[in-house]
Amino acid sequence: MPYPQYLKDLIKRVEANRARHVALKREDDDLPFLTLEQRQSYLERFHPDYKTGPQIRRPITVGPSKGYSISPEIVDLLEARALVDPDKLDLSNPDYDVDVLIIGGGGAGSAAAIYARNAGASVMIATKLRHGDANTMMAEGGIQACDKAQKDSPYYHFLDVLGGGHFVNKRSLARRLVEDGPDAIRWLEGLGVLFDKFPDGRMKTVHGGGTCRKRMHSASDMSGAEIMRVVRDEVRNLDVPVIEFSPAVELIKNAEGHCAGAVLYNMETQEFTVCRAKAVVMATGGSGRLHIQGFMTTNHYGATGDGLVLCYRAGLPLVFLHTVQYHPTGIAYPEQAEGLLITEKFRGAGANVLNVDGERFVNEREPRDVEASAFIRECTEVGKGVRTPTGKWGVWLDSPMLDLLHGQGYVAKNFCGAYMLLKRFEIDISREPMLVFPTLHYQNGGVDFEADCTTQIPGLFIGGEVGGGIHGENRLMGNSLLDINVFGRIAGANAARFAQDSAVDAPLTLDHVRRYHQELEDAGIVTQRRAPVLLPDYTTPEVKERQLETHYLGNLR
């Protein structure tokens, strides 16, 4: 789907200004950053988080965060019944019995598995789709870490993280993130991740939105995919069993109140099985596939917030879920690729963001929430967005500038993922700009946890996007790949230690589920909804109507 003629005509305005924009970029002559006050005004007027009304947020009526107002798409999952009937499942004869059960086979889960296994624990991963099917795989731009001591330190990384997160982050988590950053990179380097390097081995690092120092490490624009396939390969070397297509649908506790395993659901045979574990790591990732406010998303097919539901029913509070991250640059054209992520690294490397006149309107390196708000402002209040053939809006991201700035072939080599993707649609991004618009990208908040990955429930550890607090109300680019590695490693190591030192053997129970059901009834919530939903629902209403006798459990038939 190459650009239609009218868009090609609009691109001529971008081309007319390109030489001037390149010259300005060479002189670092960018538009000034917004002041903190201006940023706040942009957010309040244009960011989706700041819209009000019952379609935007609703208080949760039951559970440990009762009264907390968050997206109704998530509240619906919390005000839903379990997939498994606690009275029908026999817990006395576990199908699996391990030291550490890891729920989720993405980056955090895999890092946890490696650390737990290397600490001597018997480990099993249960995951909903395939091992490696996760948002980690899709992260493009890179991973931050403050490892160049002549100009950078945990001090600056911490300030950047806090500033991006509106200064309300859980500071102990942010501190752990930045202080463990360099060691996480060292670990990945040792596992064989192909970081972009100078010939002498020094890491090539660039800016990301909201960073005061160039500390973004990358592996082309496939940083997440490269990290994911390497850690997955290492898990395989360690012979850790991975039970695929078997999501956890409920946590199991024991009579002492410890987390002691999970109920797994084989999506192919539709059987429920029981895994007993001395410690559990929850690493289920995010929730973009809930399509908050109807937004398109960059997220993986499996990102349905399962871990939030399981932890909440087990008694853990939720934090920072009132904010959702919209990545500024999702593809707005062609329709077939709509919502897909275009990495922030394009802007970090010098590509301008331009309106319908081919003019700049915002500094390209504002924090993500501000940048996204500026795009929405340009398309609405200012009225200088670019209309797509299907009537949606976008702004230009002028990728061809990069070949002019850094030499011919730079885009094809350094952004091979995006280059290949759009080439399939006959758009050559080394010659033509991309049309982009904000897309639902990241679950800023999640389950409350501590810097040692423990929670209020003994034996239950958190790693990755399912946890909340590290990034406050807005995450910066490159801190998610860092987060999953830093906290995945800690969760795995500490879960193994807990299994050895602190776990107690006591009868298994799902009483917390019974109590939760009771609480729903007491609150007057009578519903057929089931959660977790496990898969997004893309069956058309027309098809559903004709499935006369099909029984849906959540979104599963």
Add this chain to the structure above:
Amino acid sequence: MANDTDSRDKVQDSPQLPKIPIFIMGKRYMVPEELTIMKAMEYAGYQFIRGCGCRMGVCGACGTVYRKPGDYKIRVGLACQTVVEPEMYLTQLPFYPANRASYDLAGAQGSAEEIHAAYPEVFRCVSCNACTKICPAEVSVMDYIAAIKRGDLELASELSFECIQCGLCVSRCMAELPQYHIAQMARRFVGAKLTPKAGHLREQVRNIAEGRYKDLMDQLESASKDSLIELYKARQWEPAKEGEDWTPDDHRGLLS
């Protein structure tokens, strides 16, 4: 919000959408002509458990092979990236068996000989190029296998970097190689054994482990929100155009 229309992946049906016939595993469905194979299958009523992953072309879950009437060629694409064509008949290959050799990276030298020992079948390759032809990521599979046979792991690493490990190459290989596992081992050897390590990384890990930033970080962690905001505003910005050796004038927050 500017894009008011519901932007979910769910296709909004309407009689106006021009439709074309496609054959999913031989069975005919009418689907909107501009959809990808993945969305067309969902439109037709399939709910994926296998055969669907990132939906952006990097995870390798949705490898799909198809043919068109009157054309002998076998064609290939990722279901999430390939737009339907009239009369195409297709099947997904969400999984294909491929044996993998376990290895101890820490104890390995990073030599081609170790890869040859782990995968002796690599020498069964007859350079038929069927792997390269079927690769939906346009990786030169045969060429990286040839590079591994020659012992040029750096080249193999470069050529295979965009591999999405979908396994379609394995399905076509007359020598029965598990190409993508072999390439993974080669890339890890290059990353871990054949590329110089970053010295600055070790230096900073040591600085942190020795607690050289501890006081500074204790102060930041307990600072008032207002003073954090002041420190945030006072950060000196590394200019985008400056090279590797830039150092700031303001040394607060740094060692030295």
